[in-house]
Amino acid sequence: MEIKITKTLCPKEKPDSSTLGFGQVFTDHMFIMDYDTEKGWHDARIVPFENLSIHPASTVLHYGSEIFEGLKAYRRADGKVQLFRPIENIRRMNSSAERLCLPEIPEDMAMEALTAFVDMEQDWTPSAEGTSLYLRPFMFGNDETLGVHAVHHATYIIIASPVGSYYKEGINPVKIMIEAEDVRAVRGGTGYIKCGGNYAASNRAGAKAEALGYSQVLWLDGVERKYIEDVGAMNVMFKIDGEIVTPALTGSILPGITRKSCLEVLKSKGYKVSERLLSIDELSAALADGKLEEAWGCGTAAVISPIGELCYKDVKYPINNGEIGEITRMLYDTLTGIQWGKIEDTFGWTKEI
């Protein structure tokens, strides 16, 4: 694939890494390519970061044809930059595209686009403890008509943002509210893909939880409102009476790459993990009997997020005295160790730029 490069004439000043938040500062360039049914993917280019111009009838603005990914480039101690399991993001993006009738991108083309772009922007990867360069590939339907149908034109873009450490004051367990009314997804719907619409639909419950002092929502299944699914933008795992349990991927749960990596790390260390249905009744009973030993969320942003309190129908349940548990800590140390190149990557997950 040929990628045409236009360099910015006015490079921005790089931010001080101690002031970085999430997704507020963007790098100097972006990757773009276009799709139409006649030409396929074409005009791959890296251009200065700038506003987009799209037609007011563009599909994405009316019918929500949008999918995205999230992954990070990490600065290792030796100065090199590496990605964590990027092929998994590329495959998941294609699974999202298939569900929304957006065009898939051949894996080698998507990998070439990603690595060429990260190579170009790699000086933006901060080096302070816990910081990284967040990469946001996304695609949207871009037909210039109000007719409702599978799209004939699409745009694929990658932008990048240096992000701060998620845990500036050490790992703090989060408080999570179990949502009993709104649902995020149903089987047969779009819960298993990363699309903007899933997030739009979860905002109301998220705002309600936040107003009550909870950082995220734990979702129950959309049909019976009985089985535990995801937490906000994370998957969730529990240690109940010695058993490590995570909800099985039934179709309405996002197949997280951090989730998959946790399962592989746990199995490699000889832990038994069950991917199965976990009902709110079983979880409440474990909470009441003190058998819920640890709970944590897992996702690219925080990597591992210990859960210190769960609230369900106004009853608050502290977990592990609001402290980080042993397995939660081990997973955090192992995954962040591999991502920042501090421990050997025996799984072959990292890709050096």
Ligand SMILES: *Cc1c(COP(=O)(O)O)cnc(C)c1O
């Ligand atoms: C992105 C996401 C996750 C985490 O996936 P990772 O690949 O681990 O970052 C979990 N749940 C939802 C709803 C998500 O959108």
